[in-house]
Amino acid sequence: MNAYSNLARPLLFRLPPETAHRLTLASLRFPLVPRILSAGTPAPEDPVELMGLKFRNRLGIAAGVDKNAEATLAWHELGFGFAELGTVTLHAQPGNPKPRVFRFPAQKALINRLGFPNLGAEAIATRLRALRERHALNNFPIGINLGKSKITPLPEASVDYLGSLKILHSVGDFFVINISSPNTPGLRDLAKPDDLRRLLSNLQEYNRSQSNPKPVLLKISPDLEFSALPEIIQATREFNLSGIVATNTTLHRSKEDPTESGGLSGRPLTDRALAITRAIRPLLAQGQVLIGVGGIMDATDYQARRDAGADLAQVYTGMVYLGPRTAWKILRPS
Ligand SMILES: Cc1cc2nc3c(=O)[nH]c(=O)nc-3n(C[C@H](O)[C@H](O)[C@H](O)COP(=O)(O)O)c2cc1C
Numbered sequence: 001m002n003a004y005s006n007l008a009r010p011l012l013f014r015l016p017p018e019t020a021h022r023l024t025l026a027s028l029r030f031p032l033v034p035r036i037l038s039a040g041t042p043a044p045e046d047p048v049e050l051m052g053l054k055f056r057n058r059l060g061i062a063a064g065v066d067k068n069a070e071a072t073l074a075w076h077e078l079g080f081g082f083a084e085l086g087t088v089t090l091h092a093q094p095g096n097p098k099p100r101v102f103r104f105p106a107q108k109a110l111i112n113r114l115g116f117p118n119l120g121a122e123a124i125a126t127r128l129r130a131l132r133e134r135h136a137l138n139n140f141p142i143g144i145n146l147g148k149s150k151i152t153p154l155p156e157a158s159v160d161y162l163g164s165l166k167i168l169h170s171v172g173d174f175f176v177i178n179i180s181s182p183n184t185p186g187l188r189d190l191a192k193p194d195d196l197r198r199l200l201s202n203l204q205e206y207n208r209s210q211s212n213p214k215p216v217l218l219k220i221s222p223d224l225e226f227s228a229l230p231e232i233i234q235a236t237r238e239f240n241l242s243g244i245v246a247t248n249t250t251l252h253r254s255k256e257d258p259t260e261s262g263g264l265s266g267r268p269l270t271d272r273a274l275a276i277t278r279a280i281r282p283l284l285a286q287g288q289v290l291i292g293v294g295g296i297m298d299a300t301d302y303q304a305r306r307d308a309g310a311d312l313a314q315v316y317t318g319m320v321y322l323g324p325r326t327a328w329k330i331l332r333p334s
Contacts, residue, residue, distance in 0.1 A: 004323030017101040017110070017320075025070050034077035037324040043079040044331035047139065050289050050311055051215035051242045053173055056139040057081035059302065059331055062293050062314035063145035063176065063219070063245075067118045069127045076140045079327030084245075084314065085124070086145035087178050090163040092120030093150055096183065103320070104258045104266075108297055110317045112249065113262030115183045116147050121167040128171035144172035145219065147181060154186040157195075158202040165203055174214055177203065180221035180248035182263045188221055193231050200239040208240075215242035215289075222247035222272045222294060226279055233283040243289030245314070246280055247273045250294075266317035270295030274308055281309030297321065299333040
């Protein structure tokens with residue numbers, strides 16, 4: 001019997017999605033809970049070194065699952081190879097009015113229009129500093145996804161990202177610049193070449209001035225035209241970014257898709273995110289890393305993403321449907 005799909009999921013799915021998520025995170029903060037859920041099963045092993053970081057396997061938690069670094073150790077305990085925390089913004093902010101997350105089990109999808117609710121860079125840095133003092137977290141890199149605060153006008157976006165990077169630089173193993181969430185007005189405009197170059201230049205200038213520069217990646221939207229990809233990747237090469245995270249949620253809807261407004265994720269995103277991954281791989285410089293995310297719902301999707309050129313992969317919606325044993329289900333299907 002699959003305890004999650006038969007027991008826990010039906011109960012959790014009776015709650016509003018955000019409530020279920022909050023309860024899940026709150027319970028995962030108790031070390032015993034993830035330990036019981038993993039039942040002593042060793043994490044799937046597929047060690048790899050990328051961007052100068054050691055990963056015990058190639059599957060991580062996508063941004064948005066743990067925006068405030070509440071349950072960082074739990075992701076390690078639940079068999080994942082890395083975690084991308086955030087999105088974190090310079091200023092703490094409440095996000096958009098509720099309800100703002102919607103489940104569509106028939107389509108194995110979610111729609112969200114959260115708008116980056118989070119405690120802000122300072123609070124999250126404090127939390128991660130305390131965690132790192134107590135735990136070594138070997139071979140389990142922690143990425144931090146950075147976004148723009150809602151109150152910061154778009155022309156000042158790079159000041160906002162830079163402020164967060166400075167505050168969080170010492171506590172993240174790598175950073176992801178998020179210019180692709182659909183729920184912050186104007187954010188996706190930062191993918192325009194001139195704006196993107198200004199942003200990447202500012203961030204890398206600071207990063208490279210530090211004694212220990214960190215890998216910086218760019219997270220892109222699945223709604224970009226294929227024709228826009230070469231120039232974006234070229235900008236990441238120019239500023240020595242370590243790679244790309246592809247993709248965020250989509251605003252696109254086909255006839256069968258749910259119509260609620262916001263970013264769509266899960267099964268309806270699989271094909272588009274896979275196609276973007278495949279298109280990006282040959283554009284990257286040697287050594288640039290590609291993290292594939294978007295509609296990875298099972299082991300077959302994971303393998304397809306790897307075959308398309310992704311070095312690492314991430315899940316969000318897949319975990320909502322697969323439960324706490326997601327890492328084993330995707331990496332060690334029996
Ligand atoms: C409820 C929810 C919140 C999310 N929040 C963020 C976020 O804060 N930052 C971000 O870069 N992506 C965020 N994402 C996007 C995911 O990281 C991922 O790119 C996207 O959902 C596609 O993967 P999936 O199909 O496995 O969910 C969020 C997704 C969901 C469903």
